Amino acid sequence: MVFRGLPVSRGIALGGVFVYAPFKAKVGEQYIGAEEKAEHNSRFNEALKKAGMELRELQKKMAGEDPDKAGIFEAHEDILTDVALIDEILNLINDESYAGDFAIETVYEKYVKIFADMDDDILKERRADFRDVKDRILRIWTGAEQKNLSELDSPMIIFAHDLLPSDTATLNRKNVLALVTEIGGNTSHSAIIARSYEIPALLGIAGVMASARPGMEAVVDALDGDLVLEPSGEEKARYKQKQADYQRSVEETRKFRSVEPVMADGTPIGVYLNIGSVGDGELEAQAYTGGVGLFRSEFLFMQGKDLPGENQQFQVYKKAVEAYGARQVILRTLDIGGDKTIESMDLPEEDNPFLGCRALRLCFQRTDVFKTQLRAALRASAFGNLALMFPMVGSLEDIHKAKYYLEECRRELKSEGIPFNKDMNVGVMIEIPALAVMAELVAREVDFASIGTNDLCQYLMAVDRLNPSVAAYYQSYHPAMFRLIHQVSRAFEKAGKALSICGEMGGDPLAVMAFIGMGIGKFSMAASNVAAVKRIITRLTMDKARELAGKLQRMTTAPQIEDFLKTEMDKLLA
Ligand code: PEP
Numbered sequence: 001m002v003f004r005g006l007p008v009s010r011g012i013a014l015g016g017v018f019v020y021a022p023f024k025a026k027v028g029e030q031y032i033g034a035e036e037k038a039e040h041n042s043r044f045n046e047a048l049k050k051a052g053m054e055l056r057e058l059q060k061k062m063a064g065e066d067p068d069k070a071g072i073f074e075a076h077e078d079i080l081t082d083v084a085l086i087d088e089i090l091n092l093i094n095d096e097s098y099a100g101d102f103a104i105e106t107v108y109e110k111y112v113k114i115f116a117d118m119d120d121d122i123l124k125e126r127r128a129d130f131r132d133v134k135d136r137i138l139r140i141w142t143g144a145e146q147k148n149l150s151e152l153d154s155p156m157i158i159f160a161h162d163l164l165p166s167d168t169a170t171l172n173r174k175n176v177l178a179l180v181t182e183i184g185g186n187t188s189h190s191a192i193i194a195r196s197y198e199i200p201a202l203l204g205i206a207g208v209m210a211s212a213r214p215g216m217e218a219v220v221d222a223l224d225g226d227l228v229l230e231p232s233g234e235e236k237a238r239y240k241q242k243q244a245d246y247q248r249s250v251e252e253t254r255k256f257r258s259v260e261p262v263m264a265d266g267t268p269i270g271v272y273l274n275i276g277s278v279g280d281g282e283l284e285a286q287a288y289t290g291g292v293g294l295f296r297s298e299f300l301f302m303q304g305k306d307l308p309g310e311n312q313q314f315q316v317y318k319k320a321v322e323a324y325g326a327r328q329v330i331l332r333t334l335d336i337g338g339d340k341t342i343e344s345m346d347l348p349e350e351d352n353p354f355l356g357c358r359a360l361r362l363c364f365q366r367t368d369v370f371k372t373q374l375r376a377a378l379r380a381s382a383f384g385n386l387a388l389m390f391p392m393v394g395s396l397e398d399i400h401k402a403k404y405y406l407e408e409c410r411r412e413l414k415s416e417g418i419p420f421n422k423d424m425n426v427g428v429m430i431e432i433p434a435l436a437v438m439a440e441l442v443a444r445e446v447d448f449a450s451i452g453t454n455d456l457c458q459y460l461m462a463v464d465r466l467n468p469s470v471a472a473y474y475q476s477y478h479p480a481m482f483r484l485i486h487q488v489s490r491a492f493e494k495a496g497k498a499l500s501i502c503g504e505m506g507g508d509p510l511a512v513m514a515f516i517g518m519g520i521g522k523f524s525m526a527a528s529n530v531a532a533v534k535r536i537i538t539r540l541t542m543d544k545a546r547e548l549a550g551k552l553q554r555m556t557t558a559p560q561i562e563d564f565l566k567t568e569m570d571k572l573l574a
């Protein structure tokens with residue numbers, strides 16, 4: 001069986017299928033007769049015992065890897081063994097004739113509601129833990145298998161309808177050969193994580209979950225976009241060969257990873273890194289990059305059921321700046337919303353989340369969360385070269401408002417005698433077209449800006465960046481993209497302010513050639529793109545780059561631009 005998908009993270013994988021379908025309990029109102037009560041009592045007790053075993057197992061497993069996660073499961077065990085709660089469930093079964101699963105659902109949901117109504121934000125968030133424990137007991141009740149990405153203990157190909165950023169953020173990358181999903185696009189966060197972990201990924205294969213079965217073998221060709229389920233011996237041999245060829249070409253390019261990003265005529269270019277955490281893998285890349293051009297701080301908020309506190313955030317940001325010494329680390333404030341939700345905040349459902357209360361807009365509603373992050377960032381600024389960047393800025397009022405909260409935090413820290421860098425650079429992401437159009441006004445207000453091409457393309461082309469059925473309209477090489485970015489570059493050059501590109505186009509060697517010709521000299525990208533971008537930089541001269549940018553201005557369609565840049569790159573690399 002062969003399927004076609006969108007290859008969003010390059011590579012080839014062969015291996016066993018792991019079907020990831022998180023358990024969702026469906027419990028209806030149901031009552032039982034007197035003769036069934038004994039059975040429901042013992043089934044409930046059995047489920048409690050099994051759930052306890054699972055939780056202790058998880059604690060043991062996590063204790064060595066991540067003590068914070070072990071703590072979560074310990075707290076879950078406390079909830080599970082709460083005597084009052086167990087009594088309430090048994091009373092409903094024995095006195096009110098509730099079916100066991102209906103009794104579990106009723107009692108747990110009662111506590112979820114009690115916590116949800118609390119004023120204290122920390123206590124409020126405990127409701128997620130009650131839901132989690134409830135789902136565990138109900139899953140065992142129904143006899144369904146335990147599934148969790150962090151529990152994969154051998155390398156497999158993961159199949160899922162969709163992967164939430166919180167799923168991908170907690171997965172153990174050593175055991176993931178490839179990702180296959182039914183939805184998602186090139187700039188969805190599962191794609192971004194897959195690229196930064198260098199895991200081959202094919203997204204947007206509608207209906208694939210109906211065909212994928214545990215125990216099957218699969219081949220993921222995330223170079224050409226093919227998925228083969230139950231490959232024949234001949235197919236396996238062919239793909240193994242293709243995998244080996246690809247691996248060789250990756251090794252060849254990788255030689256460029258550590259070279260200085262200097263053009264053939266001696267012009268230096270900045271090659272920076274996009275990171276989502278400060279794990280060893282991410283920080284390893286500091287050896288061959290000039291700094292961090294985009295630290296997506298939201299991943300830190302997705303890993304637990306509680307919001308990270310000021311101290312916890314401070315430690316993470318401090319670790320990043322210390323790893324980079326004098327080199328700059330640009331921390332982007334929380335960008336939640338769109339395809340990124342977090343369990344630790346109760347966000348309203350929206351019909352159009354990408355056009356909704358996302359990122360800075362959400363921070364303006366939850367100024368407590370925003371200010372906690374700003375305080376943590378300011379404190380970390382005392383330990384290195386930290387810069388702060390606001391996402392989803394659409395107007396000058398947004399900039400003024402964000403700066404107002406930052407100033408408030410500066411005043412607070414000053415009065416508390418806590419040190420921070422009072423000259424910390426402050427910038428914005430240019431990803432809403434309105435801001436790009438008035439770039440010269442923006443340049444006056446900020447120390448720097450970075451163009452987020454992922455969202456800029458989504459909003460400029462009016463295409464949902466996650467919807468595979470309109471992926472063909474998501475044209476990053478659209479002439480309007482290059483024209484607009486050129487315009488922004490001119491405005492920032494005139495104002496003498498720094499400008500970089502940190503969306504996926506910033507790691508695309510084809511686009512980078514054109515952007516250099518437009519006067520942009522700093523690019524931030526996933527670690528996996530560094531070698532290829534450096535390679536093209538070392539082959540290019542400024543004269544050639546300007547010539548390309550000039551020719552490109554006269555082109556009229558995305559395919560024309562892409563073909564042109566490909567031909568030019570092939571010539572340079574020949
Ligand atoms: C972008 O929009 O280009 C960007 C870098 O931000 P994100 O992909 O995290 O939305």
Ligand code: MG
Nearest residue numbers: 431452454455
């Ligand atoms: Mg963005």
